[in-house]
Amino acid sequence: MTDTPLAPAAPARLSGLARPGLLALAGLLATLVVLPVLIGDDFVYHVFITVCVFAALSTAWNIVGGFAGQLSLGHAIFYGIGAYAGVILTTLGISPWLGMFAGAAVAIVAAIAISYPCFRLRGPFFSLATIAFLEVFRVVALHFRDLTGGANGLMIPLKMGWQWMVFRERLPSLAIAFGLLLLCLAVAWWIRSRRIGFQLVATRERESAARAAGVNTVQVRLVAVAVSAALTAMVGTFHAMYLTFIEPAAMFSLTLSIQIAMFALIGGIGTVFGPLLGAVLLVPVSEMARGWLGAQALGLHGFVYGAVLVLVVLFMPNGLMGVLARLKDGGAKAKSPQAKAVAAAPAAAERPPMGDEIMRVEGLQKRFGGLHVTNDVGFTLREGEVLGLIGPNGAGKTTLFNMISGFMAPDAGSVSVRGADGGWHKPASPADFAAIGVGRTFQIVQPFAAMTVEENIMVGAFHRCGDVREARELARETAHRMGLAPWLEAEARSLTIGGLKRLEVARVMAMKPRILLLDEVMAGINQTDVRRAIDLMRSIRDDGVSIIAIEHVMQAVMSLSDRVIVLSSGQVIAEGRPQEVVRDPTVIEAYLGKEFVHAQA
CATH class of the missing domain: 3.40.50.300 (P-loop containing nucleotide triphosphate hydrolases)
Incomplete structure (x- = not known):
């Protein structure tokens, strides 16, 4: 596992998400669409489109940065690849809907080529390597002027309509941004609730223990980074068409990479819906401040993000999702396994003879x-x-x-x-x-400290079981035999x-x-x-x-x-x-x- 300075929040208990939580999530998602429609202001539309874009980018980043624990600070590479793929193909008369998938394919190849050697690095060195690759891509984009426009950038052809993702009204752009957000959330939820999600978190927590449990840690991380890169590139294609102009410094930006990672950290890194909460909290504040104050607010969004980040690190190390989890549980902590008697394992009546x-x-x-x-x-x-x-x-x-x-x-x-x-x-x-x-x-x-006792045992069970339900049943059966049944829902760290x-x-x-x-x-x-x-x-x-x-x-x-x-x-x-x-x-x-x-x- 790559050690990072960011403490991942406890993974969401997806299978047991309470009904009030589902209703609150549905209400939040509906608000992202309904509120700007009711207000009908172009600037409000812009703010909510930006919220959806950054929430989608942060959710995609969280698959590799949160679930797998690989703190990538060069994720704008894939955003820029998607942006340039969509715009360049548009200039050739190809719809950005096709360019979106072309960019995703290129991003997957780039992600695997970059990440495979970098997975050997530990601690902050992985993050520094991703930053170095980001700078390489920016310089390459500057160099190939005939293709990328160099420092002058590229202006997209103003062809209106759904085929080209360019509209006079803001509502269609909001619909596309919201659809991409739902896609990223759905993929993140699917991954976290399946076998690969448990294996990714296990790899993040204790790589050697995950390997001992039969997890191919390199393979599962490569899958995570490939999926994350593809989603990031798809969002990048749309955002480029929405902005109508791209240039290397903005598309391959370290600031952008840090922002999308920060939304996940503030909302709850390693959780499915934490990045969404982080973007919903921060993006409107910074965007509205810039809109109201104009040039006077130059750099204000950086100050806002930095101030909120400091407060979160000091008072909410597990992010907003961690606070919500504590409120739900009433601050109760799991009891120690020494607090109750543990039933001894049943002894066999007669020991079978030793074999060959x-x-x-x-x-x-x-x-x-x-x-x-x-x-x-x-x-x-x-x-x-x-x-x-x-x-x-x-x-x-x-x-x-x-x-x-x-x-x-x-x-x-x-x-x-x-x-x-x-x-x-x-x-x-x-x-x-x-x-x-x-x-x-x-x-x-x-x-695997941030996982429950049941989830810890399930990581071992996945070696024999491909299905989550089957693995969960085997984990509970094993826990009962080992005297751990009363603490199935307790986090291992307790x-x-x-x-x-x-x-x-x-x-x-x-x-x-x-x-x-x-x-x-x-x-x-x-x-x-x-x-x-x-x-x-x-x-x-x-x-x-x-x-x-x-x-x-x-x-x-x-x-x-x-x-x-x-x-x-x-x-x-x-x-x-x-x-x-x-x-x-x-x-x-x-x-x-x-x-x-x-x-x-």
């Missing part, structure tokens, strides 16, 4: 510079077996986990997993490991550390894994929760799932493990049954200490 080998790890080696983190590590895992992995801090346990789950490529050695077809495979990426049935948790829990660890296991189990990699899931939780976690792991094991567990809680290691491997300085120093390993002098010296052996005696 399901994973082979052979000769894994990994160096970081001159440090040999793992040195010729190898072992096997059988179906239904619990393999404990212990060792002192810095022994290379998490590095080993990263290599057997696809997050890190070994310098030498291999990992083979037997698939459901009975054949042996050598997966390479986290998606490959997830596809073959390997799921993992992380040493530092990685919840859970305690014990609840977060249980949630991470639930998300992985919703993937229906055949091999479960647990990285210190019992660290930092109390004894009661440790016992519950042990019972839960046993129930998972008894379902035939093989488990490899990195653990420092020796109570869990001794009671759960069929076999234990001890790592020290990147090497396997002991392997065998738990009771045998803990008495090995080498293990005692390297890890356990004599006090542990005396306590076991």
Whole structure:
């Protein structure tokens, strides 16, 4: 996930949008059309057309900037592409209705070409890269004077009528702008309420956890940026025809890019209707101030936007949608999962026998510079077996986990997993490991904080389910089994550390894994929760799932493990049954200490 300085609001609960909320939204949208018609003033028409245009642009930007968390400040690239495509084709006698789709196609190609390499960047560097590309497009538009008019710009041919999107009256322009706004809102709503929407938000929140859940994070972000660019270009085509004149400085403007991002931030970044609220709040104020004050108001809109932005950041970090959500909920916060008893997982009457080998790890080696983190590590895992992995801090346990789950490529050695077809495979990426049935948790829990418990588990369920309803049912079933059912609607950020660890296991189990990699899931939780976690792991094991567990809680290691491997300085120093390993002098010296052996005696 690309870290940004903007805190995304909690995602809208689209499926549970209350009736009063729907009525308020319908009323707001109707006002955008009805009010200017009732007033009948050309300037009021202009203000509301501008509101619709900027709300549509901000909604399109929010698909990539809000849902996917890619803070693009060069989005005017696609606006300018759409504007120039529409105007240039109009001068050739081609209707801007066709030019709109031509511009969208060019914008999609440009968006993918720009974004694919830039997705490797993190933090503010992605935003800076998009600004750099925006400047490149502006300079290119200035250079190709014969095509774009250069610094002198282009004036559209004044051909009136619906075919050319040019009208003497303002109402048809308002109708087109409003239609484009509805299109952008509909696309944003569709994306957020479907599988790709959950995956985009998961990618934004925790990219590594999303990859572990089988999400192709690059692919879903490319889809988001392509859709966003296409919608932005379509709005750009219409706006160019409405303005009747375009030039590079205005079409490829950094100010415009910042404005459309700011509307989403003020309204509620990452929500479906937040950008609309932001535009409705700010555009009329700035436009009317400029209309009433004329030249005296030069730059006033920048002051208005800046002042509102400062107030929002200080007092409404989640935007207007966040305020509305708090008013709806009455300020109530979800209770901690420790506030109520959690039912222990049911124990199986009899453990099924272990099966054949399901994973082979052979000769894994990994160096970081001159440090040999793992040195010729190898072992096997059988179906239904619990393999404990212990060792002192810095022994290379998490590095080993990263290599057997696809997050890190070994310098030498291999990992083979037997698939459901009975054949042996050598997966390479986290998606490959997830596809073959390997799921993992992380040493530092990685919840999708702004999503609910249910939505977190659904991200894992989407690995097996293509339909939202099916994924939701599987998520609820898994949550009930994991003792998380009372907190399905609570945001993950509200859970305690014990609840977060249980949630991470639930998300992985919703993937229906055949091999479960647990990285210190019992660290930092109390004894009661440790016992519950042990019972839960046993129930998972008894379902035939093989488990490899990195653990420092020796109570869990001794009671759960069929076999234990001890790592020290990147090497396997002991392997065998738990009771045998803990008495090995080498293990005692390297890890356990004599006090542990005396306590076991």
